Amino acid sequence: MSQAAPKGCSFLIQDVGNEEIFCPEKFSEEQHMxxxxxxDFMEREVLPHVEAMEHGDFDKMVELLKKSAEAGFLMMDIPEEYGGLGVDKSTSFIVTEYISQYAAFSVTFGAHTGIGTLPLLLFGNHEQKTKWLPKLATGELIAAYALTEPGSGSDAMAAKTKAVLDEDGEHYVLNGTKMWITNAGFADLFTVFCQVDGTKFTAFLVERDRAGVDVGAEEKKMGIKGSSTRQLILEDVRVPKENLLGEIGKGHKIAFNILNxxxxxxxxxVAGAAKRAVGLAAKYAEERQQFGQSLSEFGAIRAKLGDMATQIYALESMAYRVAGYxxxxxxxxxTxxxxxxxxxxxxxxxxxxxxxxxxxxGSEVLDFVVDEAVQIHGGYGYSQEYEVERLYRDARINRIFEGTNEINRMLIPGTILKRTMKGELNLFEMIQKVEAELGSSKHATAPGQEDDPGLALEIFQTEQAKRVAVYAANQAIQKHMADLREQQEILMDLxxxxxxxxxxxSTVARTQEVVRLKGAGASAPHRAACRLAVSQAYQKTVGLAENLMAHLTHGEKLHAHLDNIARLAPRSRVDQIGMRRVVADAVVEKEKYPF
Structure with missing residues (x-):
């Protein structure tokens, strides 16, 4: 990327297709390495031992986590001065994607390298980092993150665990219970969130071997069975004040940034797990014979494979774009x-x-992909003898992890409106632009479906989807400005x-990069995936806006709003079946995710 990274949320107001983004096709030689x-690590070291770990062999999980340290994976995000590699975010995320082929190992790995290590890395002082980061980088110590409590799920700030300064003035005494703590069965260092003096939300670094630190029994989970999940129990645990992480009363800064x-x-x-599911489904479809031919020859099966790969293509486009930012x-x-x-x-x-x-x-694409993978396997997909059964169970937790999808949906419009009111995002200019277009006699006209490497149709649909979304948001703001925060159903639709x-x-921006790098001919499956993904996104946006108008208004006003949406987003018929077939052909030919 040659230009400076744009401001967050700028995709809502900037022109489509004018930005070069980072994408998998631009990985460097080192990143490919x-x-x-x-x-190779997953195929040779981890996947052969999945069965043992699924049945509670946590010693094997710890052994493999330490082996991943030998490969350098635990030190990716840690600076060199503290014993790490200090690679860029894109490279770190690439490794995360491949590690995620086995969910339980991915969760264990992520709890250590992510939420377990990053609070110390980002908020610790030099002495704390010097003491612990080198050992976390080599796997000598394993980390965990203790935020959630039995009475506080999404409302993390409602934590009841208390920390009181001891009479000696040198130690805090911690009391409370944390739950759903990944790695709790074997972690050596916990980031624990407490209320100092009952009201000041604060983080502490707590070693496992301190008196009063205990853990509960392993949770009996639907999926990710190979990962350790237990309660963390703190009873009069004396923690030296030098273990306080960040500032007293500022624990929310740590919690929220780590959640981001x-x-x-x-x-x-989850893209790594989704790609694995596509590969398993494609191989099974090729091998399984029904009615004298392989499943992969049936259009209904190919349609599933095409949709699965297309959704992952869009997810990748979005994810690595932000990694580049x-x-x-x-x-x-x-530094x-x-x-x-x-x-x-x-x-x-x-x-x-x-x-x-x-x-x-990511979580919803994975759910869709593993569900379709099970369906392609038929009855065998319901059997534990086939890997897709486990992938299906393991996927479900992702819509709950890191804040539920419902919480995250409500954060999106709330954050955008907050930035708009603070002058950080010029959404009102976009609203005025849309109103001016509706006030003119000129109507938006969709380009044809010609095989255009410039992606004219996709750019048009994306531009008009932005206008429809902004128009709908403006109507919601005008009606509910005072209480929009309380209108959760509206926020979810927005x-x-x-x-x-x-x-x-993001999909258009990535595909433009692919065309530039590979040429129009070589990028045919990419362009088919792009057209399919964008046309579906266009239809969903218009449908959501129409449904929202039906709630906000009625009678003649409703008809006027629907007419405006139709003017902003005229029907543009896309051969989705044809595009899906192009993508499916690539999946079947390679017997894996083809991009």
């Missing part, structure tokens, strides 16, 4: 500056909306429109 190393990163990493990571933003910072950490946090926070979108889309706009915008 990391990807291959991670792929976790949401984004989840969006990237983060590398641009973080790469421009002076020696005294305010480096704050600027780093600001850079990460800038893409909070995109992070929530990644979490939502979020879904914004998600579809970002999906279409």
């Amino acid at each position: 990391f990807a291959q190393t991670a792929r 990163i976790g949401r984004f990493k989840l969006g990237v990571g 983060m590398d641009e933003s973080l790469g421009a910072l002076d 020696k500056a005294p305010d480096y950490i704050q600027k780093m946090m600001d850079a990460i926070e800038e893409y909070a909306v995109e992070d929530s979108i990644m979490k939502i889309v 979020a879904d429109m914004i998600i579809q706009v970002y999906l279409a915008d």
Whole structure:
């Protein structure tokens, strides 16, 4: 990327197709090397032992986590001065994607390298980092993150765990119970969130071997059975005050920033599991014979494979776009500056909306893909003898992890409106632009379906989807400005429109890069996936807007709004069946995700 990273949410107001983005087709030689190393590690070291780990062999899980340290995977995000590799975010996310082929290992790995290590990395002082980061980088210590409590799920700030300064003035005494703590069965270092003096939300670093630290029994989970999930029980645990992480009463800054990163990493990571599901389904469809031919010859099966690959293509386009943004933003910072950490946090926070979108889309794409993979396997897909059965169960947790999808949906329009009111996002100018277009006598006209490497139709549909989403948001704001936060159903629909706009915008931007790099002929499956994904996003956006207008207005006003939506988004008929067939042909030919 040659230009500076744009502001977060700018995809809503900027012109489609004018931005070069980072995408898998632009991976460097070094990034391909990391990807291959991670792929080989999973195939040779992890996947052969899945059965043992699924049945509670946590010793094997710990052994493999430490082996991944030998490959350098635990030190990717840790700076060199603390024993790490300090690679860019894109490279770190590439490894995360390949590690995610086995969900339980991915969850264990992510709890250590992500939410377990990043609070210390981003908010710890030099002494804390020097003491613990080198050992976390080598796997000598394993980390965990303790935020959730029995009485506080999505409302993390309602934590009841208390920390009181002891009479000696040198220790805090911690009491409380945390639940759903990944890695709790074997973690050595916990980031624990407490209320200091009952009201000041604060984080502490708590070693496992301190008196009063205990864990509950392993949770009996639907999926990710190979990962350890237990309660963390703290009874009069004396923690030295030098273990306080960040500032007293500022624990929310740690929790929310770590969640942003976790949401984004989840969006990237699930792509690895989804790709594996596509490969398993494609191979099974090729091998399984029915009515004298392989399943892969049936149009209904090929349609499933085409849709599965297309949705992953769109997810990848969105995810690595933001990875590129983060590398641009973080790469421009002076790591020696005294305010480096704050600027780093600001850079990460800038893409909070995109992070929530990644979490939502990634988890829901994976759910769709594994469901279709089971369906392609038929009865065998319901049998534990086939891997897709486990993939199906493992996928479900992702819509709950890192803040539920419902919470993340409500964050999206709320954050956008907040930035608009603060003057950080010029959404009102876009609203005025849409109103001016509706006030003119000129109607939007969709280009034809010609095989245009310039993607004219896709650009048009994305531009008009933006206008429809902005128009709908404006109507919701005008009616519910005072209480819009309380209108959760409206916020959810607005979020879904914004998600579809970002999906279409990112897919077009990536496909333009592919055409530029590979040429129009070589990129035919990419362009088919792009047209299919964008046309579906266009239809969803228009449908959501029409349904929202039916709630906000009625009678003649409703008809006027529907007419305006029709003017902004005229019907443009796309041969979705034909596009799906092109993508499916590529999947069947390669017997895996083809991009």
